[in-house]
Structure formats: structure tokens, C-alpha cells
Amino acid sequence: xxxxxxVYPVDGGDFIEAGEASSKMKMTLKKLGLPSDVIRKAAICxxxxxxxxxxxxxxxxxxxxxxxxxxxxxxxxxxxxxxxVAKAMEExxxxxxPDVRSLGFGAGMGLPNMKRYSDELDIQTELGKGTTVxxxxxxx
Amino acid sequence: MQLSQVKEVLDAVVLCGEDRLDEEVSSxxxxxxxxxxxxxxxxxxxxxxxxVNVQVIRTAExxxxxxxxxxxxxxxDEDIIQLASQCGIVVMTSNERLYTACGKxxxxxxxxx
Numbered sequence: 001x002x003x004x005x006x007v008y009p010v011d012g013g014d015f016i017e018a019g020e021a022s023s024k025m026k027m028t029l030k031k032l033g034l035p036s037d038v039i040r041k042a043a044i045c046x047x048x049x050x051x052x053x054x055x056x057x058x059x060x061x062x063x064x065x066x067x068x069x070x071x072x073x074x075x076x077x078x079x080x081x082x083x084x085v086a087k088a089m090e091e092x093x094x095x096x097x098p099d100v101r102s103l104g105f106g107a108g109m110g111l112p113n114m115k116r117y118s119d120e121l122d123i124q125t126e127l128g129k130g131t132t133v134x135x136x137x138x139x140x
Numbered sequence: 141m142q143l144s145q146v147k148e149v150l151d152a153v154v155l156c157g158e159d160r161l162d163e164e165v166s167s168x169x170x171x172x173x174x175x176x177x178x179x180x181x182x183x184x185x186x187x188x189x190x191x192v193n194v195q196v197i198r199t200a201e202x203x204x205x206x207x208x209x210x211x212x213x214x215x216x217d218e219d220i221i222q223l224a225s226q227c228g229i230v231v232m233t234s235n236e237r238l239y240t241a242c243g244k245x246x247x248x249x250x251x252x253x
Binding site for chain 1: 203
């Protein structure tokens with residue numbers, strides 16, 4: 001099978017819209033007939049990434065590649081970057097404001113959840129330039 | 141537990157998915173923190189929550205949760221119900237508080253993960 005490549009823009013302005021890209025991706029993965037547990041993990045990983053982009057980076061882009069044995073999710077933003085990645089990986093650490101918390105997020109679980117549900121997580125970040133989070137999930 | 145029994149135990153009102161009350165749920169979780177739902181979900185397919193916004197529906201969609209019960213009498217607006225309907229998620233509202241709603245379902249045999 002040729003790798004399938006999908007690109008989803010993530011609108012940064014609107015918290016209400018967050019999740020649309022993940023929703024579309026999930027539907028596509030279902031159509032491809034992938035196992036439901038892998039689809040669920042990939043959907044959660046991308047959704048957390050999408051929420052992070054909306055909260056911290058004014059949006060960005062999600063690039064998804066599906067091969068026979070792997071899903072790669074690449075979340076690319078041009079936001080402020082992450083000053084301390086190790087700190088950001090700690091469960092419970094968050095820089096999100098009270099407005100985000102009042103919506104049920106900002107508990108410092110985003111990146112830890114992405115790590116929890118993916119097989120590989122890589123974060124490239126530069127202050128003032130942006131962040132690229134790449135997650136790989138094995139199929140089967 | 142059948143969704144019709146969830147409705148009965150919680151004296152809930154169904155806001156969408158009335159035609160799917162014969163479906164079964166095998167376990168449940170209760171939280172207002174969506175990040176925690178995303179962190180701890182395994183095979184739970186019923187969510188009880190007092191948080192009302194469109195991301196509750198998205199969270200359920202991503203995690204394969206098939207029914208959401210809003211507690212403390214909370215009612216989502218029409219846009220939220222419509223999104224749930226599109227996602228194939230059954231939505232109910234109950235006047236019970238979160239702790240009591242969870243307790244009643246647990247006592248009737250619906251466990252957590």
C-alpha cells in the first residue's frame with residue numbers, strides 16, 4: 001500500500017472548533033478499516049495536539065501519514081515554543097489560563113496523554129519560532 | 141447495562157438518540173475534567189459529567205464513548221446536541237449530582253474500568 005498522506009489545518013481562534021480535524025481524521029482511519037483501539041489512540045493523540053495548538057499557538061497544521069504498519073501524526077505550529085520541555089511533560093504542569101481550565105482542559109495532561117497513547121513521541125521546539133510534535137503509533 | 145436502564149436509574153431525560161436506548165454499556169466514568177477522561181479511558185462507554193461544552197462531545201467522540209449523561213440538571217444547547225447526534229452519541233440529562241449518579245449506576249451493577 002502506498003502511504004496515505006492527509007493534511008488538516010487547525011484554526012487557532014476558536015476553541016469551539018477544536019477537535020474538527022481530529023474528528024475528520026478519525027473518520028478517515030475508520031474508512032481505511034484500521035483496528036478500533038489504534039484509531040482511538042490516534043484520535044486522542046491528535047485531539048490533545050489540536051487542543052494544545054488552539055490554547056498555546058493560535059493554531060497550526062496536522063500532517064498525518066498512514067502506512068501498512070504505522071500512523072504518524074505531525075502537529076506543526078508557529079507559536080511561542082515550549083521553554084522547558086521536561087517540565088511540560090510532567091503530569092499536572094500547565095501554563096494554560098483559567099479560561100481554558102473552566103472548559104475542562106489545562107490540567108497538564110496534554111503532552112503526557114500524547115506520550116501515553118503513542119509508541120513514539122518527539123518534540124522539536126524553538127522559542128519564538130514554534131513547535132513540532134511527532135507521534136508514531138504502530139498498527140497491530 | 142442497557143441505556144434504557146441508565147435512563148430509568150437516573151430518572152434522566154433523553155436529549156438525543158432516543159432510538160438507541162436498547163444499546164448496552166459495559167462500564168462508566170464520571171469527571172468534569174476532560175483531560176482526565178482522555179487520560180484514563182479504556183473501554184468505558186458511558187460518561188457522566190457536569191461540564192457542558194462542545195468539547196465534551198468531541199472528547200466522547202475520540203474515546204468511543206457512546207452515551208453522555210449531564211448531571212445536576214444541566215442541559216447543553218441545541219448546537220451541542222446536534223453535534224452529538226451527528227457523532228452518534230446518546231445524550232441524557234439527570235437532576236442527580238455526579239457522585240449520586242455514579243453511585244446509583246454502580247449499585248445497579250455498572251462498574252468502572
